[in-house]
Amino acid sequence: SQTIHQWPATLVQPVGSPLSLECTVEGTSNPNLYWYRQAAGRGLQLLFYSVGIGQISSEVPQNLSASRPQDRQFILSSKKLLLSDSGFYLCAWSRGQGVSGNTIYFGEGSWLTVV
Amino acid sequence: GDSVTQMEGPVTLSEEAFLTINCTYTATGYPSLFWYVQYPGEGLQLLLKATKADDKGSNKGFEATYRKETTSFHLEKGSVQVSDSAVYFCALSGSNFGNEKLTFGTGTRLTIIP
Numbered sequence: 219s220q221t222i223h224q225w226p227a228t229l230v231q232p233v234g235s236p237l238s239l240e241c242t243v244e245g246t247s248n249p250n251l252y253w254y255r256q257a258a259g260r261g262l263q264l265l266f267y268s269v270g271i272g273q274i275s276s277e278v279p280q281n282l283s284a285s286r287p288q289d290r291q292f293i294l295s296s297k298k299l300l301l302s303d304s305g306f307y308l309c310a311w312s313r314g315q316g317v318s319g320n321t322i323y324f325g326e327g328s329w330l331t332v333v
Numbered sequence: 334g335d336s337v338t339q340m341e342g343p344v345t346l347s348e349e350a351f352l353t354i355n356c357t358y359t360a361t362g363y364p365s366l367f368w369y370v371q372y373p374g375e376g377l378q379l380l381l382k383a384t385k386a387d388d389k390g391s392n393k394g395f396e397a398t399y400r401k402e403t404t405s406f407h408l409e410k411g412s413v414q415v416s417d418s419a420v421y422f423c424a425l426s427g428s429n430f431g432n433e434k435l436t437f438g439t440g441t442r443l444t445i446i447p
Contacts, residue, residue, distance in 0.1 A: 252434070261439035262377075308376055324369075324377040324378070325376050
């Protein structure tokens with residue numbers, strides 16, 4: 219069966235510090251990968267998605283970047299965090315070779331507080 | 334662009350009450366529709382989905398029917414339990430081949446009191 223893990227689960231970072239959230243998927247190959255953010259009291263916003271190694275699409279301009287160095291690894295980064303980067307970050311995957319209606323599966327999430 | 338509008342919360346119900354959470358959407362073509370649930374402190378889990386008009390998704394006593402004529406996908410449950418307390422998100426994915434990016438509603442927080 220497929221599993222998705224992301225870490226760390228919780229972190230508190232000062233403004234201006236770097237960020238790295240990592241996500242890995244097991245039990246499947248060539249998945250589509252996604253990073254979502256859920257800000258306090260708001261819905262989920264798609265930040266990045268990837269259909270293959272080194273292929274990253276950004277949905278919204280922001281202070282964050284994403285990389286996919288391996289097929290099942292997806293990393294969310296920032297060089298200098300802003301207060302507005304605080305939120306709940308969710309990694310997700312779906313089966314590749316896009317078929318409309320494929321389910322997207324989410325990781326456990328990472329709580330980021332920028333202070 | 335695609336959008337999802339869902340019933341604003343919070344919603345508080347007594348145990349065994351009937352639940353409806355409204356969801357309507359705007360999209361071109363024939364999107365797939367989903368309900369996800371987020372229990373306290375956890376990530377999102379798929380609750381149910383429907384991929385074409387008139388399909389009914391169901392799971393754990395929850396149901397939702399894909400109504401193209403009203404562009405709706407309302408979530409219902411006949412008798413809620415305390416363990417159903419969570420945030421519920423309605424979502425759609427585009428109908429373009431290979432487009433599985435989800436557009437979410439803002440979520441509805443449900444609290445069930447004993």
